[in-house]
Amino acid sequence: MISVVLPAHLRTIAGVSGDVQLDVAPPVTQRSILDALEARYPVLRGTIRDHVTQERRAFVRFFACQEDLSHESPDAPLPDAVASGAEPFMIVGAIAGG
């Protein structure tokens, strides 16, 4: 199982209280995780990536294993620790604004 950490606003929107556990078939990538997340919680469509381009929204970041993976290809395999569920895939609202 993949563990996904959502920012507080998206937990509220999705109606979840903690981390989200997802079954994702390999290869585990940003795209496959987000596809599974949006399939489970359709209300999150458009909040993390653009409806049309499927690109990450500008002020959303993806972290895992103490690294910023935001600029990696959405189809690049994620670290084994994420794929195995040992480390979470973190979706983070960037520090910006007031």
Add this chain to the structure above:
Amino acid sequence: MSKVRVLVGTRKGAFILESDGKRQKWDVSGPHFAGWELYHLKGSPADPNRLYASQTSGWFGQMIQRSNDGGKTWEAMDNKFVYDGVPGTHQWYDGKPHPWEFKRVWHLEPSLTDPDKVYAGVEDAALFHSTDGGKSWQELPGLRGHGTGPRWQPGAGGMCLHTILLDPSNHSRIYIAISAAGAFRSDDAGVTWKAINQGLRSEYIPDPTAEVGHCVHRIAQHKSRPNTLFMQKHWDVLRSDNAGDLWKEVNGNLPDDAGKRGFGFVIDVHAHEPETIYVVPIKSDSQHFPHDGKLRVYRSKTGGNEWEPLTKGLPQQDCYVNVLRDAMAIESLDSCGVYFGTTGGQVYASADAGDSWAPIVRDLPAVLSVEVQTLA
């Protein structure tokens, strides 16, 4: 006894203020959607418990919320606003072509007759509608496809479609306004559009009387006189008596502002007196706070030109808030309540058509929009 429900959108959530017909004691609920910008909330005239809300965030984009119980519970609806066909370009701030990009919903206008039908005015400027209660959205592309579209340009607040008026006497007629393109009218339910900016004069564009390019801030209409429109422009208050075909300035004795008059954002019409209108003059170009630190609503009982300042109950010193374009509303109780919200977080109410005012709340986040419902 009738009840009143005020829907307030702020920079950090929505608030619902309710009172009986006396409008003296208020119940406040909220924040709903805490931390999100609520650009606009509005109830369906056909079903007052059906509310629509535009919830938006610089981080997480656009959400549309719907309530079927007057705001007690909410349900997220479809948030997919996709321009019809190849979007094309409008002008950017530097005058270069810039692709149309959806940013947010500024205004939601429910149908006068069908609770499941609602229009959405968005940035970058376009008009969408839903006929299934917000479950899906389709653009009415004839507006953006108006021949002048490539010449539209954003104002300082973005290129937003912020005003939608549905003609109560002619369901095929819709008015919209865009900053900074101007006002447009459709006579075929949104399929085709006509620019209605004749009579507007804007010194901040190269051709002050151009067909488009005017920064219209707001339009208002009284349901009994649908061909009479009142406009608050970036400078100048105007009226039209022929459905927007020709406008004339009615600044009259509004406060002088370095030789100009009539800057402000809101304008609205008395519920029972179609020639009684309200504006809140704001000092410009860049200051955007009340003249002399005095928050004054100006009322004209003659459809413009002759204005009286309304001050009773409003701060008359050291007040430097703004009143944004969607932040004034009128209800239809016999004495006609008038409401407006400020960027300082106050929502002021008058239960006597503006003669006197009192704050319902003082310390909300900056107010973006105010709507009011008169409930049986």
